[in-house]
Amino acid sequence: MGFGIPMISLQQLTVTYPGASRPALLPTSLSFQAGELVVLLGASGAGKSTLLRSINMLTKPTAGKLKVNGRVIKSERSLREHRRDSAMIFQQHQLLLQQSALHNVLLGRLSYYSSLRSLLPMSVADKELALHCLERVGLLDSALERVDRLSGGQQQRVGIARALAQQPKVILADEPVASLDPVTSQQVLDLLHTLCKEDGITAIVSLHQLALAKSFAERIVALSHGEVVFDGPLSELSDSQVVSIYSQTHYSALPL
Ligand SMILES: Nc1ncnc2c1ncn2[C@@H]1O[C@H](COP(=O)(O)OP(=O)(O)OP(=O)(O)O)[C@@H](O)[C@H]1O
Ligand SMILES: [Mg+2]
Numbered sequence: 275m276g277f278g279i280p281m282i283s284l285q286q287l288t289v290t291y292p293g294a295s296r297p298a299l300l301p302t303s304l305s306f307q308a309g310e311l312v313v314l315l316g317a318s319g320a321g322k323s324t325l326l327r328s329i330n331m332l333t334k335p336t337a338g339k340l341k342v343n344g345r346v347i348k349s350e351r352s353l354r355e356h357r358r359d360s361a362m363i364f365q366q367h368q369l370l371l372q373q374s375a376l377h378n379v380l381l382g383r384l385s386y387y388s389s390l391r392s393l394l395p396m397s398v399a400d401k402e403l404a405l406h407c408l409e410r411v412g413l414l415d416s417a418l419e420r421v422d423r424l425s426g427g428q429q430q431r432v433g434i435a436r437a438l439a440q441q442p443k444v445i446l447a448d449e450p451v452a453s454l455d456p457v458t459s460q461q462v463l464d465l466l467h468t469l470c471k472e473d474g475i476t477a478i479v480s481l482h483q484l485a486l487a488k489s490f491a492e493r494i495v496a497l498s499h500g501e502v503v504f505d506g507p508l509s510e511l512s513d514s515q516v517v518s519i520y521s522q523t524h525y526s527a528l529p530l
Contacts, residue, residue: 323480379407
């Protein structure tokens with residue numbers, strides 16, 4: 275890692291929401307190498323979601339460039355391809371709760387089809403892939419279970435299986451464990467870590483808790499007020515930097 279053209283490169287990428295007096299993401303230049311696992315840290319409102327969502331342009335950058343494998347993403351087609359290669363995992367997993375785990379995981383395949391084709395039943399190959407993804411997250415036995423009958427941790431694992439079914443090159447996860455208890459959070463992150471390593475998937479994951487960040491990634495990108503204030507290996511992140519990253523938070527609420 276660290277050589278050649280980065281997989282994803284942000285060049286002065288900026289997001290100003292309509293009507294806002296200052297950018298939620300100040301001009302930001304960052305590069306991510308293939309296979310890297312990165313954690314985004316920052317207080318509430320620091321811009322973590324804005325940065326993550328600008329990486330696949332769910333939030334449209336107002337200035338700057340996004341390059342993937344050295345190519346600027348500007349045409350509809352290049353954006354569609356980039357989005358197909360980037361799976362998202364959300365805090366509230368965004369599953370169809372009344373559908374089965376399998377049905378939800380199959381939705382990860384939809385970006386491979388035209389909207390017309392997606393009205394037709396999924397192929398056997400897609401179903402086999404979806405079942406394999408459920409197996410990898412330990413939920414093969416629950417494939418036909420309705421998602422609302424699963425625990426929070428299991429639901430998030432369905433979210434991970436759906437992301438895997440997309441066969442992504444990048445996973446963008448926005449606080450994927452924020453609604454889980456500490457033990458389950460650790461398990462879900464360990465699983466995500468293992469799967470990304472196995473498949474060589476790049477992962478950019480926003481987290482609130484530094485303790486969880488420590489076990490997930492070696493590289494930390496910290497944001498404060500829309501600005502990158504730290505980018506480096508965890509070992510270089512000092513206690514005083516941690517305090518300043520969370521400066522908007524009351525000291526006793528520090529998630530250490
Ligand atoms: N859709 C939006 N429209 C206008 N302003 C927004 C929008 N989304 C976020 N913001 C603002 O942009 C700034 C950054 O928000 P963002 O959601 O990226 O922070 P965050 O670090 O993800 O916070 P949290 O930890 O609470 O999820 C905040 O000031 C927020 O109020
Ligand atoms: Mg957020």
